Amino acid sequence: MSQWIRACAVDSIDVEDVAPLVVGERHLAVYHSEEGEYYATDGHCTHERALLCEGLAMDGVIECPRHNGQFDYRSGRALGAPVLVDLRTYPVSVRDGYVYVDIDG
Amino acid sequence: MSHRARLGQYRLTSPAGRFAVDVGLAGAEWYRSDVPRKRLKELMGRSDMPALRDCVLWLGLAGGAAAGGVALWGRWWAAPCFFAYGVLYGSASDSRWHETGHGTAFKTRWMDRVVYQLASFCMMRDPTVWRWQHTRHHSDTLIVGRDAEITAMRPARLARIVLNLLGLVDVPVALRLMAVHASGRLTAEEQTFVPPEQRRSVYRTSRVWLVIYAATVAAAAASGSWVPLVLVGGPRLYGASLFVLYGLTQHAGLGENVLDHRLNTRTVKMNAVNRFLYLNMNYHTEHHMFPMVPYHRLPALHEQVKDDLPAPYPSMWAAYKEIVPAILRQLRDPTYFVKRELPSTATPYRGPLDGLLPAAEPVERMSVQPG
Numbered sequence: 006m007s008q009w010i011r012a013c014a015v016d017s018i019d020v021e022d023v024a025p026l027v028v029g030e031r032h033l034a035v036y037h038s039e040e041g042e043y044y045a046t047d048g049h050c051t052h053e054r055a056l057l058c059e060g061l062a063m064d065g066v067i068e069c070p071r072h073n074g075q076f077d078y079r080s081g082r083a084l085g086a087p088v089l090v091d092l093r094t095y096p097v098s099v100r101d102g103y104v105y106v107d108i109d110g
Numbered sequence: 111m112s113h114r115a116r117l118g119q120y121r122l123t124s125p126a127g128r129f130a131v132d133v134g135l136a137g138a139e140w141y142r143s144d145v146p147r148k149r150l151k152e153l154m155g156r157s158d159m160p161a162l163r164d165c166v167l168w169l170g171l172a173g174g175a176a177a178g179g180v181a182l183w184g185r186w187w188a189a190p191c192f193f194a195y196g197v198l199y200g201s202a203s204d205s206r207w208h209e210t211g212h213g214t215a216f217k218t219r220w221m222d223r224v225v226y227q228l229a230s231f232c233m234m235r236d237p238t239v240w241r242w243q244h245t246r247h248h249s250d251t252l253i254v255g256r257d258a259e260i261t262a263m264r265p266a267r268l269a270r271i272v273l274n275l276l277g278l279v280d281v282p283v284a285l286r287l288m289a290v291h292a293s294g295r296l297t298a299e300e301q302t303f304v305p306p307e308q309r310r311s312v313y314r315t316s317r318v319w320l321v322i323y324a325a326t327v328a329a330a331a332a333s334g335s336w337v338p339l340v341l342v343g344g345p346r347l348y349g350a351s352l353f354v355l356y357g358l359t360q361h362a363g364l365g366e367n368v369l370d371h372r373l374n375t376r377t378v379k380m381n382a383v384n385r386f387l388y389l390n391m392n393y394h395t396e397h398h399m400f401p402m403v404p405y406h407r408l409p410a411l412h413e414q415v416k417d418d419l420p421a422p423y424p425s426m427w428a429a430y431k432e433i434v435p436a437i438l439r440q441l442r443d444p445t446y447f448v449k450r451e452l453p454s455t456a457t458p459y460r461g462p463l464d465g466l467l468p469a470a471e472p473v474e475r476m477s478v479q480p481g
Contacts, residue, residue, distance in 0.1 A: 022151065053137050053249060061154045061402055063217075070402050072245045073213045086238070086308060087245045 007096075008109040012045070015102050023067060023078075025058035028108055033095065034058045035104060036078045038065060043097045044078050045106040051083065051090035113265050116444055119254050120263050122299040126255030130367070135253050141370040141460040142399050143418040145411075153403045153411050156217035160406035161209075164386065165225060168206065172198040176341055183337060192340060196349025197387065200277065203232035204353040205389035205405075211241055214404040215389075231319065234284035234346050236291060238312045242303045248401060252366045252374040254465070258299065262362035264444040266437045271358070277350040284346075285323075291316035352387060359429045360394045363436030363448045367465020371398040372450065377412065377422040378429045395419055418457055420450035 010028055018024045018037040025048060026033040032048030034057045046067070050057055055071035062068075067078045074088030081092035096110035119126035130136045145153070172195055179191035207229035209215040210222040230237040243258050250256035262271065273279050290297065291312050296304055304312065322342070329338040336344075365373040375395040380388065391397060393408035396415060403411050412422070423429040432448060439446045447464045 019151075052245075059150075061151070061156075063156065068213070068402060070400075072248055073401060075213065075219075086241050089305060089307065 006109055007107045009098070009105045009107050012097075012104045012106045015043070015099060015104055018043075018104075021062050023058050023060065023062045025056065026106060031108065032056065032058075033106060033108065034067070034078070035097070035106065036062055036067065038062075038079070042079075043099060043104045045095040045097050046076070046078050046081055046092040050074055050076075050088065051092060052088045057092075113444065117263055117265070117267070120260055122255060122258055122302045124255045127302075128255070130250065130253050130256050135250070135367055135369070135465070136256050137249050138369050140251075140399070141372070141457075143415040143457070145400070145414055149414060150400070153400070153407050153414065155407070156214070156404060157406070158217045158221065160404075161215040161221070161225075164389070165206075167386070168198060168202055179340070180337060183335075192348070195341075196345040197352055198349070199232050199345035200347070200349025201352035201356070202387045203229040204357070205387065205391050207233050207235060207240070208244070208391060209389050209405050211237075211244055212401055214402065231322075232346065234281060234288075234319075234343075236287070236312050236315055238308050238315065239287075239291075239296070239300055239304055242305070242308070243300075246303045248398065251371060251398060252361055252364070252368070254366055258303070260361070260366075261357060262433075262437055262440075264366065264447075265441045266362075268437070268441070271354070275351045275354050277347040280350070281343075281346055288316045288320055288323075292320050355426070356384070356388045356391065358433060359392070359423075359426060362433045363440065365447045365449070365464040368459075368461060368463065370460040371395050372419055372452065372456075373459055373463060376429060377419065378426060379422050379424050380426060384426070417453060417455040420452055420456075 010026070012026045012035045013024060018035060020037055020041070021039050023034050023036050026035050026045065034046050034048045036044040036046070038044065046057070048057055049055065050069040050071065052069065052074050053071060055069050057067050057069060059070040060068045062078065065077055065079055066075050066084065068075050069088065072087045075084040076082065076088060076092045077084060078092070081094040083089055083091050096107040098105045118124055175191045175195035175198065179188045179195055182188040182191060206215070206225055210226035210229060213219065213222045215225065216222045227237055230240065247257050247259040252260060270279050287297070294313050296309060296312065326338045326342045330336060359376055359378045361374055361376070364375065368374055372395060375398050377395045378392045380392045385392060390405040390408040393412050396403070396408055396411045399415070400411060416422070423432075436446070436448050449463055452459065
């Protein structure tokens with residue numbers, strides 16, 4: 006079952022940047038890649054739960070601000086110590102100038 | 111609490127570690143100065159050029175010094191060559207290990223990984239164990255029983271610190287750990303922070319390193335010369351002094367069991383030579399607050415947040431004028447710590463200024479107050 010949430014306007018996230026999306030108690034992170042695509046993952050690092058929206062998005066990778074753990078934010082794959090558990094990713098679509106995230110996807 | 115018992119609390123398997131977890135000091139939220147996201151993104155920006163330049167300089171100077179030392183072997187002029195080689199190998203490798211371990215030195219990630227392996231070897235630090243140990247140091251900086259990188263405990267083990275100016279404790283310990291790891295084991299403390307799925311690489315690395323050191327000893331024996339040992343492994347002894355002296359400025363004498371790096375970390379102004387050798391880690395408070403910022407942007411980060419930090423020490427000399435008396439006083443009174451004054455522009459300190467250990471006070475006294 007899908008639950009699409011309007012996350013933000015497309016121009017509200019710089020290219021190669023990340024923004025938070027808070028839905029109730031849940032934290033997600035929405036990314037704008039260099040290629041102009043949008044992606045979404047869980048908002049907390051799987052290592053020590055730092056907020057990824059405060060990290061550095063670069064070359065398809067999000068670096069956690071706390072210990073520099075790296076994830077491929079397109080696939081959620083953890084890229085090595087100190088992050089060993091993959092991030093959950095969410096379907097994203099862009100419609101009418103807004104980014105939508107399926108938070109149950 | 112006796113001094114011996116207090117020192118025992120620094121072990122990662124001690125009650126102090128469990129206490130820190132129980133009262134919320136482990137893996138806690140730390141104070142961070144406010145930096146606008148746009149500016150922080152600029153400061154976090156990566157580039158290969160500064161690290162390539164510094165790496166070429168580092169390895170070029172080390173190679174030149176080594177070649178000069180070998181060419182002049184047996185003459186007095188070999189001594190300054192090996193002094194320079196020793197500093198570049200046994201001290202400058204520490205900051206290279208540190209920066210590439212964070213993955214912030216280069217923009218190109220494989221370059222970080224290559225230099226990290228090389229610097230880890232030079233410093234005799236298993237790359238996997240020390241990556242996790244340093245991760246813990248950042249999570250739980252100077253949290254007693256959690257942070258394995260506390261150099262100056264309260265009371266300090268002075269003999270150990272002095273002997274380590276020539277690596278005389280670190281190197282035997284590193285060799286012993288190499289043997290332990292090569293046999294397929296970790297110490298009890300290492301098991302508290304190295305995940306099981308990462309341990310195989312520890313065993314593999316230590317076996318490769320032992321082969322390298324055995325080959326070095328064999329080359330020295332076969333050639334009847336000390337040169338192989340002076341070039342490989344030896345600099346971790348005779349070149350270690352500077353990294354110990356730099357490293358002590360980071361946290362020695364400051365508050366423990368706090369959640370504000372302004373209370374337990376120093377920023378010390380250094381000259382260009384020291385900043386090259388130390389890769390700007392003298393901006394240590396800033397580094398702990400924002401470990402995503404690469405070393406070459408730390409001076410800019412310092413300018414950004416300095417109004418929220420205690421004044422930096424103007425020199426290593428100034429820092430040691432505080433550190434040495436503080437450490438000596440802590441030998442008699444381990445509850446003593448240095449409290450830095452904040453400028454009027456700064457946000458007040460977050461939480462307690464110095465923590466207490468479990469046997470000294472009940473848990474209720476130790477509760478962490480939000481900022």
